[in-house]
Amino acid sequence: MSEHIRLHIPGPVEVSPATYEAMAAPMIGHRSKDFVALYDSIQPRLQELMGTKQPVFLSTSSAWGVMEGTIRNLVVKKVLCCCSGAFSDKWVDVARRCGKEVDALRFDWGVPVDPAALDAKLATGEFDVVTFIHNETSTGVMNPLAEVAAVVNKYEDILLVTDTVSSFTVVPIEVDELGVDVLLTGSQKALALPPGLALFAVSDRAFARAAKINDRGYYFDFLEFKANHEKSMTPSTPCIATIRGLDHQLDVIFAEGIENRFARHERLNDTVHDWVRKNGFEFFAPEGFRSKSLTCVKNNRDIDVAKLGQIMRKDHSLAIDGGYGKIKGTTFRLSNMGDETDETIQNLLDALDDSLTKL
Numbered sequence: 001m002s003e004h005i006r007l008h009i010p011g012p013v014e015v016s017p018a019t020y021e022a023m024a025a026p027m028i029g030h031r032s033k034d035f036v037a038l039y040d041s042i043q044p045r046l047q048e049l050m051g052t053k054q055p056v057f058l059s060t061s062s063a064w065g066v067m068e069g070t071i072r073n074l075v076v077k078k079v080l081c082c083c084s085g086a087f088s089d090k091w092v093d094v095a096r097r098c099g100k101e102v103d104a105l106r107f108d109w110g111v112p113v114d115p116a117a118l119d120a121k122l123a124t125g126e127f128d129v130v131t132f133i134h135n136e137t138s139t140g141v142m143n144p145l146a147e148v149a150a151v152v153n154k155y156e157d158i159l160l161v162t163d164t165v166s167s168f169t170v171v172p173i174e175v176d177e178l179g180v181d182v183l184l185t186g187s188q189k190a191l192a193l194p195p196g197l198a199l200f201a202v203s204d205r206a207f208a209r210a211a212k213i214n215d216r217g218y219y220f221d222f223l224e225f226k227a228n229h230e231k232s233m234t235p236s237t238p239c240i241a242t243i244r245g246l247d248h249q250l251d252v253i254f255a256e257g258i259e260n261r262f263a264r265h266e267r268l269n270d271t272v273h274d275w276v277r278k279n280g281f282e283f284f285a286p287e288g289f290r291s292k293s294l295t296c297v298k299n300n301r302d303i304d305v306a307k308l309g310q311i312m313r314k315d316h317s318l319a320i321d322g323g324y325g326k327i328k329g330t331t332f333r334l335s336n337m338g339d340e341t342d343e344t345i346q347n348l349l350d351a352l353d354d355s356l357t358k359l
């Protein structure tokens with residue numbers, strides 16, 4: 001096997017040896033008592049982390065499976081997608097491919113979603129679902145979730161779907177208090193697990209909407225998830241090994257303490273931000289809307305980002321991201337999400353310092 005390249009890309013992120021070890025336990029049947037015990041041990045901890053009394057479902061898919069599922073389960077009239085980056089833009093395309101009526105509320109990449117503009121759009125009465133990405137991983141923008149939720153909640157018949165793939169357990173997110181109808185996240189980013197598992201909570205309003213829709217499909221049918229949840233099971237055979245990894249990561253999260261985890265992300269993110277300023281770089285995201293789990297660095301120095309990535313890989317066995325889609329090369333991204341520590345982030349920044357001298 002070739003040498004391990006440590007991941008500092010914003011997903012998938014580095015997975016700890018202890019997590020892999022937890023995943024390597026002998027297989028169990030997904031309808032067995034052992035699985036029910038595993039599910040029951042995970043469930044209350046996920047509810048606590050999400051701040052919800054609703055069940056938290058485990059979907060054997062990446063986040064996009066559930067993102068598509070929300071469209072199929074919830075949209076009757078028309079969905080409005082808040083678009084300000086690669087992931088939020090793609091949701092429009094996904095909704096269209098599901099045969100739904102869709103409109104986009106567009107902001108330039110790097111510009112946060114504006115709650116007042118959203119309000120004006122929703123006032124037309126055309127929409128019954130809003131899709132929203134809390135932390136736009138492609139641009140490093142953390143959008144104003146509480147303000148957006150307050151706007152959507154003014155409209156009784158509009159459901160709010162929120163993607164927290166790169167912000168769950170990074171900053172506090174209280175689903176019930178915020179009034180988010182579907183909160184979803186994935187395994188390979190903020191939770192530092194291998195890919196292949198998505199987690200989501202659904203409000204009673206959203207279940208009621210789903211019950212009125214006939215063509216929800218099977219694999220992502222919210223009501224199928226709910227019926228199986230009542231038996232502490234999933235609709236189909238889940239990725240049991242990854243769920244064991246999740247069980248382990250929940251142990252790790254609660255041992256650290258959730259407040260300490262938030263503080264660690266903030267501290268490590270600040271360390272990266274200091275490095276950005278010290279080296280004469282700028283941020284792609286505006287002040288006040290910067291992600292705590294990754295940094296999208298603006299390449300205002302016009303360095304060769306691809307070459308920087310190559311040197312980092314070759315000389316330091318570290319992977320960074322050279323910018324997403326249309327901002328490839330004009331930005332680069334550094335992740336501090338998951339299990340990163342002061343030491344691993346310092347190691348990353350030292351390696352960047354060395355690599356910059358070799359450009």
Ligand SMILES: *Cc1c(COP(=O)(O)O)cnc(C)c1O
Nearest residue numbers: 062063064087135137165166186
């Ligand atoms: C990575 C990411 C996704 C897509 O996740 P997949 O696991 O590839 O389905 C969606 N939303 C955000 C914000 C992401 O960062």
